[in-house]
Amino acid sequence: WPSLKLSTVNRIHDLPGMQFSEGVDTDAAEVEASVAVPRYFAAYEEAFGLPVYRPVKVAVVCERGGRFRIETDRGNFSARGVINATGTWETAYVPEYPGAGRFGGRQLHTKDYRTAEEFAGRHVIVVGGGISAIQLLDEVSRVTTTTWVTRRPPEFRAGPFTEERGRAAVAMVEDRVRRGLPPNSVVSVTGLPVTPAVEAMRARGVLNRLPMFDEILEDGVSWPDGTVLRADVILWCTGFRSSLDHLAPLMPGEPGGGITMTGKLATQVAKDPRVHLVGYGPSASTIGANRAGAAAAKELVASLGLA
Incomplete structure (x- = not known):
């Protein structure tokens, strides 16, 4: 934004x-x-x-005669290996809550956000416990009233986000992926940085967070204890999901959802080790993607005998 x-x-x-x-x-x-x-x-x-090459839209990746066929709007390509780094920005995630369809106000996602001024005079509920939620809550709360809602109590981290901290966070998420477990959110291992802006938000009372509501009403939201809050806008800062539809012929999802990695590398797909997914889980940050991309490239070069 x-x-x-x-x-x-x-x-x-x-x-x-x-x-x-x-x-x-x-x-x-x-x-x-x-x-x-x-x-x-x-x-x-x-x-x-x-x-x-850009812009290129990949329609599908499938296997043909022991190689990959990549069908795009600029022609077809053949390859022995694939490193997929398409990110998540195209697939915004908004959780389902009862009553969402009857809300008379406006609902939008982080992806749709432009400026805080458009919310002036409206009460805005900001949903989410990540850095994006904090930043947008800060901006919006300067022009109108807000309520911050998260699933879990947020954990704040003092001190600068150093390269060492970044590596440690990546390692924690990567360990779960190597063990075949779903990766935790980035903020669950990095924590929320306590910046001067966050300190100012505390002083203004903006960070007085509430637990998640369980139902959306026509003009607000409600909690299990019967508490009702009127609202004009719900801003979902609830993250993104992977954009991997073009890889569906190669790797149908697991019964419980997701894609299992080999454990050798946190980017290497178990169903076809010639495919690497970079930019997800432990490699979702720039430091994580940098390291994971290099490791994936080296592994493919070695396994395909290209060295």
Whole structure:
């Protein structure tokens, strides 16, 4: 969203061989993250002469004669291995709650958010316990009244988010994936950073959080004890789900949902080890994706005899 600045993101990890500051003026804290990150990636592609094709829409990936056939809107490709890094931004997740369809106000997701000013004069319920929820709660609470709702009590973390902390967080999530368990959310292992903005929110009483409601009404929400809260807007900061429909022929989901990894690498798909999923679970952050992408590439080069 436009108001997400470099000063409010956790950290953009350097790509191999080129520091983030080489592609972006990191001293300009008010640079929009949506501008700075693509600018850095573009500078990286140019510096290393990477042949990136865009825009390309992949319709489906399937197996043909022992190789992968990738069908796109710019022609078909054949490959011996696939590293999928399509991310999650296209698949916003909004949990189902009774009464959601009858709510007379506005419901939107983080993905749809633009500016806080559009909510002036309306009471906004912000749902979610992640960093995005905190940032949007801060912005919206400056122009109107808000209520913060989360499933679990939030855990705040003092001190800067260092590279060491980032690696430790990635390792914790990766350990669960290697053991065949669903990954926890990123914030469950990183905690919420206590920034000056968070301290100011505390002082304003904005962080007085409530547990999740259990029903949505025409003009608000209600809790099991009968408490009712009137609201005009519900802002769902509830994360995203993987965008992997194009891989469906290769890996139908498990009976309980999700995709099982090999355990050798947290990116390697058990049903077809030639496929790696980078940018999910432990590799959802820039530091995690950096390390996981390198490991996946090395594994494919070795296993396919390309070295």
